[in-house]
Amino acid sequence: MIDRLNPEQQAAVTLPPQHALVLAGAGSGKTRVLTTRMAWLIQTSQASPFGLLAVTFTNKSAREMLTRLTSLLPINTRGLWVGTFHGLCNRMLRAHYRDAGLIQTFQILDSADQLASIKRLLKGAGIDDEKYPPRDVQRFINGAKEQGERPSDIEAWDDHRRRLIEIYKLYQAQCERDGVVDFPELLLRSYELLQRNAPIREHYQRRFRHILVDEFQDTNALQYRWLILLSGGGASIFAVGDDDQSIYAFRGADVGNMADFQRDYARGTVIRLEQNYRSYGHILDSANALIAHNTSRLGKNLWTEQGAGEPVRVAEQPSDLLEARWVIDEIKALIHDGGLRSQIAVLYRSNAQSRVIEHALFSAGISYKVYGGLRFFERQEVKHALAYLRLMDNRNDDTSWLRVVNFPTRGIGARTLEQLADLAREHNISLCQAVPLMSGKGGGNLLKFAALIESMAHEAQVVSLPELIEHVIHHSGLRNYYQNEKEGAERLENLQELVNAATVFAAEENFEGLPAGRMIEQPVPATPPEVLGTDEPAELDAADVPIRALDDSGFAGAVLEQTMSPLAAFLSYASLEAGDNQAQAGQDAVQLMTVHAAKGLEFDAVFITGVEEGLFPHENSLLEPAGLEEERRLMYVAITRARERLYITLAQSRMLHGQTRYAMRSRFLDEIPQEHLKWLTPKAGLARDAATWGDDTGSGARSSAGGGAYRRGDAYNRPSSGTIAPRAPRSLTSGVTVGDQHFRIGQGVHHQKFGDGTIIGLSGSGQDAQAQIQFRDVGPKTLALGVAKLEVI
Numbered sequence: 001m002i003d004r005l006n007p008e009q010q011a012a013v014t015l016p017p018q019h020a021l022v023l024a025g026a027g028s029g030k031t032r033v034l035t036t037r038m039a040w041l042i043q044t045s046q047a048s049p050f051g052l053l054a055v056t057f058t059n060k061s062a063r064e065m066l067t068r069l070t071s072l073l074p075i076n077t078r079g080l081w082v083g084t085f086h087g088l089c090n091r092m093l094r095a096h097y098r099d100a101g102l103i104q105t106f107q108i109l110d111s112a113d114q115l116a117s118i119k120r121l122l123k124g125a126g127i128d129d130e131k132y133p134p135r136d137v138q139r140f141i142n143g144a145k146e147q148g149e150r151p152s153d154i155e156a157w158d159d160h161r162r163r164l165i166e167i168y169k170l171y172q173a174q175c176e177r178d179g180v181v182d183f184p185e186l187l188l189r190s191y192e193l194l195q196r197n198a199p200i201r202e203h204y205q206r207r208f209r210h211i212l213v214d215e216f217q218d219t220n221a222l223q224y225r226w227l228i229l230l231s232g233g234g235a236s237i238f239a240v241g242d243d244d245q246s247i248y249a250f251r252g253a254d255v256g257n258m259a260d261f262q263r264d265y266a267r268g269t270v271i272r273l274e275q276n277y278r279s280y281g282h283i284l285d286s287a288n289a290l291i292a293h294n295t296s297r298l299g300k301n302l303w304t305e306q307g308a309g310e311p312v313r314v315a316e317q318p319s320d321l322l323e324a325r326w327v328i329d330e331i332k333a334l335i336h337d338g339g340l341r342s343q344i345a346v347l348y349r350s351n352a353q354s355r356v357i358e359h360a361l362f363s364a365g366i367s368y369k370v371y372g373g374l375r376f377f378e379r380q381e382v383k384h385a386l387a388y389l390r391l392m393d394n395r396n397d398d399t400s401w402l403r404v405v406n407f408p409t410r411g412i413g414a415r416t417l418e419q420l421a422d423l424a425r426e427h428n429i430s431l432c433q434a435v436p437l438m439s440g441k442g443g444g445n446l447l448k449f450a451a452l453i454e455s456m457a458h459e460a461q462v463v464s465l466p467e468l469i470e471h472v473i474h475h476s477g478l479r480n481y482y483q484n485e486k487e488g489a490e491r492l493e494n495l496q497e498l499v500n501a502a503t504v505f506a507a508e509e510n511f512e513g514l515p516a517g518r519m520i521e522q523p524v525p526a527t528p529p530e531v532l533g534t535d536e537p538a539e540l541d542a543a544d545v546p547i548r549a550l551d552d553s554g555f556a557g558a559v560l561e562q563t564m565s566p567l568a569a570f571l572s573y574a575s576l577e578a579g580d581n582q583a584q585a586g587q588d589a590v591q592l593m594t595v596h597a598a599k600g601l602e603f604d605a606v607f608i609t610g611v612e613e614g615l616f617p618h619e620n621s622l623l624e625p626a627g628l629e630e631e632r633r634l635m636y637v638a639i640t641r642a643r644e645r646l647y648i649t650l651a652q653s654r655m656l657h658g659q660t661r662y663a664m665r666s667r668f669l670d671e672i673p674q675e676h677l678k679w680l681t682p683k684a685g686l687a688r689d690a691a692t693w694g695d696d697t698g699s700g701a702r703s704s705a706g707g708g709a710y711r712r713g714d715a716y717n718r719p720s721s722g723t724i725a726p727r728a729p730r731s732l733t734s735g736v737t738v739g740d741q742h743f744r745i746g747q748g749v750h751h752q753k754f755g756d757g758t759i760i761g762l763s764g765s766g767q768d769a770q771a772q773i774q775f776r777d778v779g780p781k782t783l784a785l786g787v788a789k790l791e792v793i
């Protein structure tokens with residue numbers, strides 16, 4: 001397995017046990033090196049499979065890593081500690097829930113549940129949600145947790161902040177009472193557990209001799225500390241990363257961890273890989289040239305032996321709808337030429353862009369799969385069903401309780417629920433616990449609901465997981481409800497899909513025939529045995545060997561898992577997985593995802609859509625240079641996903657969040673040397689420089705073809721019905737009229753306070769019209785045209 005690597009890669013794979021950093025650009029084989037090192041450590045008996053811990057960034061990449069690993073070594077990967085930070089921390093907390101101060105059946109709050117929980121808290125405590133917008137509160141709490149901070153660790157330098165800290169405290173108390181844990185809490189709890197509990201810490205420190213981290217550039221402060229703590233018993237950390245692909249700073253990731261790790265731990269052992277094995281020359285050179293515009297870089301070179309390949313194809317369309325249709329026509333041609341759908345990816349900067357593309361794919365009858373965005377497990381009907389399931393495990397989960405107490409309707413009104421909430425607050429108990437204190441008709445209906453949950457929980461003790469879900473869908477009234485709803489057919493299908501997902505899950509986890517709710521208890525010894533299985537000979541065919549024989553300390557991976565019931569395991573999975581394991585996973589489908597979600601992946605053909613100023617780079621990022629550099633790294637990630645063919649597309653007008661916006665092409669397109677690009681439509685539409693603007697009063701009639709209100713000039717070739725416009729308008733025709741002034745993109749304007757600038761984006765119309773203006777002295781600003789008193793210059 002080593003022979004197929006280049007000398008630098010081999011050196012990295014076979015390093016002696018010590019901290020090391022592989023710092024290398026996209027497609028240079030970092031992930032391959034990391035996976036091969038795992039296999040090599042096992043094969044050369046330097047580590048037992050259970051002495052390894054590997055962290056990946058997404059569940060998809062964790063699965064991919066396990067697949068790659070089994071292709072190198074015939075081992076049973078069940079029970080291996082390979083996963084995301086969240087997944088691994090969840091696993092640890094399930095095993096040591098008591099020591100972590102949690103209930104055994106704690107539920108995981110996703111981000112939407114967390115927001116709902118915060119809103120409920122603010123309302124209950126009478127806190128003004130205009131002064132403390134729930135989203136800001138959420139960001140504050142998560143930001144603090146990601147830094148490892150509890151309320152008492154945060155400095156309160158003003159009243160506002162003092163209040164936020166109080167809210168954090170209240171929120172945490174509410175979570176404890178509800179028995180729920182949010183995403184950052186998984187990590188912080190696990191960290192605190194390791195830090196405070198010496199036996200547990202020492203156990204894991206002894207157990208994991210090798211810690212391997214992919215996408216190291218995107219770890220946050222707490223994740224970094226978690227890794228360092230775990231390695232405290234002499235384990236070696238093998239980290240791979242690329243500073244040019246650091247794209248999660250907005251979520252607290254700190255690329256500085258790489259420099260710190262290099263300085264404090266890896267010292268001399270930094271390996272660089274420079275040969276790219278993924279992309280053809282034009283693609284790679286485009287990426288290299290683009291990222292060279294960033295100033296803060298550690299600096300790397302990438303080259304390929306693969307030859308230049310095809311230039312990057314660029315197409316500009318009048319509207320987002322036509323852009324989507326154009327993409328779909330290209331996809332059809334690729335499939336016609338024998339391309340695999342699953343080897344075609346459509347990437348976008350913002351989730352909101354996916355709807356139009358999905359619609360076009362759907363109309364064309366091309367199967368596709370969306371990653372991220374609204375995940376399967378986040379769909380309304382699925383969350384309703386999951387809420388019933390969660391309540392079976394934990395009646396005190398108020399968020400779930402409120403979600404379904406009156407869904408489908410059971411005559412439980414808002415007033416009744418308010419009374420109940422008051423009682424619960426007064427006695428500091430959960431809503432469910434407060435039910436017996438209620439009187440009257442509302443109280444009667446509440447009791448009926450509580451009885452329904454109890455009967456479901458009883459059922460859980462006797463039927464299997466998929467059967468239980470069928471039971472819940474039926475007895476909750478969800479099935480009946482959606483059957484009678486006008487557009488309920490798809491929702492019913494999704495509910496059926498949930499049953500299918502549970503069936504597949506139960507089979508994969510060997511839960512078949514087990515009652516869903518039965519807890520499979522494995523006592524966790526108070527003090528772990530002295531020496532854990534790190535030095536037994538590696539057991540390559542672990543599938544034939546009972547896992548306990550490899551490590552019978554009671555801590556072995558598979559044994560830990562069994563401290564959950566099938567139901568609890570499935571609920572964890574639903575909270576943490578992207579839900580892309582559903583039945584259609586095996587199907588050959590076009591892959592749709594945001595650029596963020598595409599990190600680490602590769603495809604034969606990639607479409608990067610919506611490459612427009614304001615969208616990519618995103619307007620929010622334009623306020624500071626660091627923001628723009630992060631967007632550029634994001635574009636670098638997008639480009640380097642492509643193996644053979646890359647498309648970049650843009651639209652002159654686009655419906656986003658209910659408004660038509662006009663934008664010019666992204667600066668990123670101008671940062672790629674033109675010799676690598678092949679414009680498939682005239683590169684004339686929304687030019688960045690003033691010289692090419694045409695007469696914007698053009699005679700073009702308003703067209704509804706794009707759904708938006710773009711206007712076309714004479715040069716626009718009228719599309720024949722059903723086909724795609726072969727040409728973009730030659731002149732810039734988009735603009736906005738406010739009062740007697742007409743504004744258009746690229747126009748020079750003067751503002752009393754901000755000085756001179758250029759309009760780079762327009763949205764809305766009439767009095768709601770807004771312009772994004774790049775001011776010469778003060779940078780970009782978004783102004784309401786109705787009030788900004790701009791002078792056209």
Ligand code: ATP
Pocket residue numbers: 004005006009024025026027028029030031032033242245276277278599600601602640
């Ligand atoms: P990214 O930064 O995007 O995560 P990476 O550095 O992790 O990329 P890999 O995904 O490991 O890169 O590798 C990119 C592609 O190159 C993969 O298809 C991999 O199998 C292939 N590859 C890596 N090294 C070699 C090699 N020595 N010979 C042939 N193919 C290789």
Ligand code: MG
Pocket residue numbers: 030031032214600
């Ligand atoms: Mg990788």
